Amino acid sequence: MKLLAGIHHVALIVSDYPRAKDFYTRILGLEVLAENFRAQRQSWKLDLCLPDGGQLELFSFPDPPPRPSRPEARGLRHLAFRVAALDAAIAHLQAEGVACEPVRVDEHTGRRFTFFADPDGLPLELYETG
Structure with a gap:
């Protein structure tokens, strides 16, 4: 079940x-x-x-x-959102003044992703699913 x-x-x-x-x-x-x-x-x-x-x-x-997050604290590490086109999503965020980390590649899936933060510093991830 x-x-x-x-x-x-x-x-x-x-x-x-x-x-x-x-x-x-x-x-x-x-x-x-x-x-x-x-x-x-x-x-x-x-x-x-x-x-x-x-x-x-x-x-x-x-x-x-405040909630400690760095160095990484116990609990929710980050919230990840699926996106079809990572580069377009990053361009949109940057146009709004949101800084994104350099794009990385998941060593296990080969998928690209990046991290950025919400206004409270909560780590958010964009994960490209195609």
Whole structure:
């Protein structure tokens, strides 16, 4: 029996909600499914749709503590997105002022990939699937 059918969503806590919303919607092009302000928590929750039907949730909370990521800390290492054309995706990000690391090649699959960061420094990856 297969217990899991796939990833439904990934949740991120952001430090600057308007900046993160702009980054994930305007720059990365994700569609807004729902946006709610939760007054009891003084928190925004933004549900975004990925092209494959998965979701990304953005949460804002008052004064969230920073999360260590470098040197690499235990926990989620990075979030990777599939892209058909890596060079075009990199050009789009760079035009928006988003720095990308040099392109690398996965030694096991031969696929090209690069890393960049969201406004909070969360490591994001673009992985070319063709």
